[in-house]
Amino acid sequence: MNIDNIKQVYLIGIGGIGMSALARYFRHLGCLVAGYDKTETTLTMQLVAEGIPVIYSDDFSQVDDAFKIAGETTLIIYTPAVPSGLGILNQFNALGHTLFKRSQVLGLISQRRFTIAVAGTHGKTTTSTLVAHLLKDSGYDCSAFLGGISTNYNSNVLFSDNNVVVVEADEYDRSFLTLHPDIAVVTSADADHLDIYGDKGHLEESFSLFLHQVQADGTTIVKIGLPFEATIRYAADRPTDAYAENIHIANGTFYFDYVWHGGRMDNLHLGVPGQHNIENAVAAITIAHQLGIGTGDIRSALSSFAGVKRRFEYIVNTDGTVYIDDYAHHPEELRAFLTAVKQLYPSSTLTAVFQPHLYTRTRDFADGFAEALSMVDTLLLMDIYPARELPIAGVDSQMLLDKVALKDKRLATADEVKEYVRINRPGLLVTMGAGDIDLLVKPLKTILTHV
The missing domain is CATH 3.40.1190.10 (Mur-like, catalytic domain)
Structure with missing residues (x-):
């Protein structure tokens, strides 16, 4: 594959952070770019606004014909996060396309x-x-x-x-x-x-x-x-x-x-x-x-340096209220993030909302998660975000909550988190996780900034 010859690029799983970067890169080079993802997100909406069409149905008839003819000018990129049975993926294969992983394309771009x-x-x-x-x-x-x-x-x-x-x-x-x-x-x-x-x-x-x-x-x-x-x-x-x-x-x-x-x-x-x-x-x-x-x-x-979105990102920072959002989804990340929060606000009561990511990760590191989460004063624990995984018997948020050494802890849905914040208006609030917990950020900001 000669990257310099590429004219059309289709990305399967275009909404991923790494995939969307490649979409923007090839669009910048003047290529025709489009893609598929299973759900609409803020990132996919931004891509569409930038002139990169995105579909959300596993329907190959919705893919523009310009991408369907295999050849040296067409590049099909997929992320391993998409299921192997995805129809669009298999249709491209059936048409004789060589499909490249995101990482392979990044290797080709960087090799010279x-x-x-x-x-x-x-x-x-x-x-x-x-x-x-x-x-x-x-x-x-x-x-x-x-x-x-x-x-x-x-x-x-x-x-x-x-x-x-x-x-x-x-x-x-x-x-x-x-x-x-x-x-x-x-x-x-x-x-x-x-x-x-x-x-x-x-x-x-x-x-x-x-x-x-x-x-x-x-x-x-x-x-x-x-x-x-x-x-x-x-x-x-x-x-x-x-x-x-x-x-x-x-x-x-x-x-x-x-x-x-x-x-x-x-x-x-x-x-x-x-x-x-x-x-x-x-x-x-x-x-x-x-x-x-x-x-x-x-x-x-x-x-x-202003940092990275969802890495110790201040959402609200006023004299009476601080709300920070972070992508932390591993025990060591939680520990590092919470340590920094407590160093900056040593006398404040810390309320944390955490959404575990993956059943396997929750199972493998349950004790580490529990130890890190025990650093906070109040914990609202959401259901595990499954991403690519099926449930595992005996692995759920209640199992993890039982291990956390706190008195003030509870399971909570997204609506229950919003209601808790509306009623209690914590002075120091953090949300943590790599799933869809980021959908809570705007509603919580609105609640905390509403007089």
């Missing part, structure tokens, strides 16, 4: 570019977005394929005329093994996606393979404590090749010093909160140093 790839079970979206912002804001520039919507650029794909591309390298389904980067980062490798990998050992093996695909003269930047070889190790709180120290909060925001073998940068201001994000920033600064970006440009970009 200087590629910076950020991997990790947590932290990769914020880190890759911060790297892209450092390069953009400094004038170094880059293209980027991100796993979230950058608040600074209101997009998950960025464009430039130079040969540098930043990509979020996804470990799900071993997708990142299509990449051969010049600089690779691994932010974390906690057990996850055990429905794919089986155990943590196989997950770590996949990360190791990813790092071994870095170009011979390339650089590997790995968080300290991970069992992988690395050119540079980094940390947020202990000395190594590159690390942060003197982490502190002033005027409600985080500051730190960056230290590396060549010197230090003192009193850096980070535009997003949390020690976990300082750790992400250390990795991003280290990349910027590798590329020769000046300390003044780094300092300015860190301060102006």
